[in-house]
Amino acid sequence: MALLADPEIAASLLRWHLDAGVDLALDDHPHDRFAESREQSARRGVPEREPLRPHVERRPLPIAEEDMRRPRPAPAAQRAAPVAPLEAAETARALAASARTLDELRAVLESFDGCALKATATRLVFADGNPQAPLMLVGEAPGADEDRQGKPFIGRAGRLLDKMLLAIGLDRRHVYIANVVAWRPPGNRTPTPQETAICLPFIQRQIELAAPRLLVTLGAPSTQTLLGVKDGIMRSRGRWTSCSIGGRAIPTLPTLHPAYLLRQPAHKRLAWRDLLAVKKALDAS
Ligand code: URA
Numbered sequence: 001m002a003l004l005a006d007p008e009i010a011a012s013l014l015r016w017h018l019d020a021g022v023d024l025a026l027d028d029h030p031h032d033r034f035a036e037s038r039e040q041s042a043r044r045g046v047p048e049r050e051p052l053r054p055h056v057e058r059r060p061l062p063i064a065e066e067d068m069r070r071p072r073p074a075p076a077a078q079r080a081a082p083v084a085p086l087e088a089a090e091t092a093r094a095l096a097a098s099a100r101t102l103d104e105l106r107a108v109l110e111s112f113d114g115c116a117l118k119a120t121a122t123r124l125v126f127a128d129g130n131p132q133a134p135l136m137l138v139g140e141a142p143g144a145d146e147d148r149q150g151k152p153f154i155g156r157a158g159r160l161l162d163k164m165l166l167a168i169g170l171d172r173r174h175v176y177i178a179n180v181v182a183w184r185p186p187g188n189r190t191p192t193p194q195e196t197a198i199c200l201p202f203i204q205r206q207i208e209l210a211a212p213r214l215l216v217t218l219g220a221p222s223t224q225t226l227l228g229v230k231d232g233i234m235r236s237r238g239r240w241t242s243c244s245i246g247g248r249a250i251p252t253l254p255t256l257h258p259a260y261l262l263r264q265p266a267h268k269r270l271a272w273r274d275l276l277a278v279k280k281a282l283d284a285s
Helices: 007-019 033-043 064-069 085-098 102-111 144-149 156-167 193-210 220-227 258-263 265-284
Strands: 135-139 175-179 214-218 241-245 248-255
Touching: 085 102, 085 193, 102 193, 135 193, 135 220, 144 156, 156 258, 156 265, 175 193, 193 220, 193 241, 214 220, 214 265, 220 241, 220 248, 248 265, 258 265
Parallel strands: 135 175, 135 214, 214 248
Antiparallel strands: 241 248
């Protein structure tokens, strides 16, 4: 503790946590959960467990469908009854279908508690830009800056995206931007397949209601989720395809995610090619 009184050591410890992806405090005080469960067991008169034995019987891994049926443990910040992911996905589908406008969709998302990410996120990140725009861009999930301000793509990757758009004469008045997942995954981890499946009906409805003429998927997770493909982004980028949503086939171009381009600037030339293709298609449509 005395060490933490030194601001330099405290700052370096914080940086170490940040670098490891721990950038979120769920509580002001640390909890020894092992001690808590020992106390609870003692109160219920359960004798203390023996130490781990070397031979632990292994059960087969559950298959994905069973996994979807099993209730998730509720996150620390939300101790309400856990919702099984399949049930959550069904509720999401019904709620998304019930929204007749983008404002209604935002409202149902605000009230939806079926995605565990909501418990750790600061706020919902619904969309930015112009919902009437002919071009819609869809990313993966909000990061820390987006989580703080409630708008997609406003951090470093977002600033690069703005520059890319400007290069073809567009800004946020000319595009509508959203993410597949509307809450920030803690530490910017990739959303799990369950979280993505639960959020999918909402982004599909958002696309349907915005009804863009063209869609651009940013990066592999958004491309794979919306197009239902398994190909890596290097294979799918730059190839026009179509995304079937609400009975409409929307011309869709997958491209590289700006966060990836920040790490691999040499690939910006590929993204530039994709942007030119988008501009050409916009001009022709
Ligand atoms: N990355 C995304 O996919 N979306 C954002 O909103 C920000 C970063």
